Amino acid sequence: MSPRAIVFDVDFTLIYPGPTFQGEGYARFCAAEQLDIDVARFDQAVAAASFILDEVEEQVYDPNLFIHYTATIIEHLGGRGAHVIRVAERIYEQWASNHHFEIYDDVAPVLAGLSASGFVLGVISNSHRSLEAFKTHFKLDALIGATISSAEHGFMKPHRSIFDAALQQAGVSAREAVMVGDSLKADIEGARAAGMRGILLRRSGEKPAALPPGISLITSLHELRAVL
Numbered sequence: 001m002s003p004r005a006i007v008f009d010v011d012f013t014l015i016y017p018g019p020t021f022q023g024e025g026y027a028r029f030c031a032a033e034q035l036d037i038d039v040a041r042f043d044q045a046v047a048a049a050s051f052i053l054d055e056v057e058e059q060v061y062d063p064n065l066f067i068h069y070t071a072t073i074i075e076h077l078g079g080r081g082a083h084v085i086r087v088a089e090r091i092y093e094q095w096a097s098n099h100h101f102e103i104y105d106d107v108a109p110v111l112a113g114l115s116a117s118g119f120v121l122g123v124i125s126n127s128h129r130s131l132e133a134f135k136t137h138f139k140l141d142a143l144i145g146a147t148i149s150s151a152e153h154g155f156m157k158p159h160r161s162i163f164d165a166a167l168q169q170a171g172v173s174a175r176e177a178v179m180v181g182d183s184l185k186a187d188i189e190g191a192r193a194a195g196m197r198g199i200l201l202r203r204s205g206e207k208p209a210a211l212p213p214g215i216s217l218i219t220s221l222h223e224l225r226a227v228l
Contacts, residue, residue, distance in 0.1 A: 001175050001176060002176075002228075003119070003176055003177060003178045003197070003228055004118075004119065004120060004172050004176040004177070005119060005120040005121070005122060005146075005167075005170040005171075005172040005176060005177040005178070006114060006119050006120075006121055006122075006177070006178045006180060006224075006228075007121075007122040007123065007124055007146065007163075007166050007170070007177060007178070007179050007180070007191075007196075008121070008122070008123050008124075008179075008180050008181065009123070009124060009125065009157075009179075009180065009181030009182060009183065009186075009187045009201075010123050010124075010125040010127065010129075010131070010134065011101075011125065011126075011127060012182045012203075013180065013181050013182050013187075013201055014103060014104060014107050014123070014138075015098075015101040015102060015103050015104065015107075015134075015138065016101065016102055016104065017095075017100060017101055017102075018100050018101060018102055020094060020100040021091070021094075021095070021100060022042065023039035023040075023042035024039065025091075026039065026042065026073070026074065026077065026091070027039045029087045029090055029091055030074065030077075030079055030087055032087075033083040033086060033087050034083070035074070035079040035080075035081070035083055035084065035087060036078060036079070037074065037077035037078045037079045038077055038078050039077065041076065041077055041078070042073075042077065044076065045072075045073045045074075045076035045077050046073055048072070048073075048076045049069055049070075049072040049073045049076060052065070052068060052069040052072060053065070053066075053069055054185065056156070059155050059156045059157075059158065059159035060154065060155060060156070061126075061128075061150045061151050061153070061154055061155060061156050063092060063128065063151075066092050066095070067085065067088045067089055067092050068088075070087075070088035070091050070092055071084050071085055071087075071088035074087060074088060095127060095128070095129065096127070096128050096129045096130070097129075098129065098133055098134055098137035098138070099137070103138045104203070104221070106220050106221040106222050107138075107140075107221060108138075108139070108140070110221040110222060110224060111140065111143045111144070111221075112143060113225075114143075114224075114225075115142070115143045120145055120146070120170045120171065120172060121143055121144050121145060121146075122144060122145060122146030122147065122148070122166050122169065122170050123144055123146070123147055123148070124148045124149075124150075124157060124162055124163070124166050124179075125148075125149050125150065126150045126156045126157055126186065127149070127150070127151065128149070128150075128151035129149070130149070131147035131148075131149050132147065135147070145169070145170065146166050146169035146170040147169070148162055148165050148166045148169065150162060153165055156186070157181075157183070157186040157187060157190045158185060158186050158187075158189055158190025158191075158193065159190070160190070160193055160194045162190075163179070163190060163191055163193075163194035163196060164194060167194070167196075173195075174194055174195030174196045175195060175196075177196045177197070178196065178197045178198070178199055178228065179191030179196050179197070179198050179199070180198075180199045180201055180221075180224065181198075181200070181201060182200070182201050182202065182203070184200060184208055184211075184215075187200075188200050188215055189212075192214075192215075197214075198215050198216075199215070199216045199217075199218060199224065199227060200215055200216070200217050200218070201218055201219070201220075201221070202217060202218075202219055203219060203220065204219075205219050
């Protein structure tokens with residue numbers, strides 16, 4: 001069956017964080033609380049903390065999960081003391097602000113083309129960012145219909161209910177929908193468990209060590225049409 005709807009992850013699929021959430025941004029947040037960190041270790045710190053989000057068993061949305069993740073990054077940068085949590089809370093709060101993010105160059109033209117071809121488009125995000133504000137800020141209001149935020153829904157991807165909610169908003173069955181995202185577990189495996197097809201977007205070009213059969217891999221949204 002040909003797809004009628006395409007649902008996208010948001011962070012690192014449609015938009016990416018600017019300097020506020022890179023090493024220099026962490027340095028500013030930490031300096032405000034007199035925390036001394038080594039920003040040269042930022043990439044390693046993010047990698048070391050990634051298991052916190054990757055291995056979540058309870059898929060209920062909890063701000064403390066993301067605060068703990070951010071605090072762990074700060075600690076791997078050398079930050080110590082009670083102020084680490086305070087800084088992590090401030091960084092978490094700012095993650096909801098769209099002006100700290102940039103949109104990938106391929107997003108607007110590809111989504112415009114898909115919409116013009118009659119596809120219903122939607123987004124699902126595990127963040128606490130307002131998706132209505134996201135659409136407005138990045139001028140995607142006319143293109144994106146269905147929007148499901150885990151903070152409002154209560155569960156995070158890969159929980160089945162968040163995909164079911166997106167399908168209901170889009171007015172399509174699971175067999176008529178495709179999920180596009182950068183996370184194999186949260187986006188692709190979650191969507192497949194709900195009966196949807198999954199397309200993995202890896203902008204870095206890095207292929208997972210074990211890509212399950214039936215999952216298409218793309219490195220740009222410009223490749224999406226060819227695999228639909």
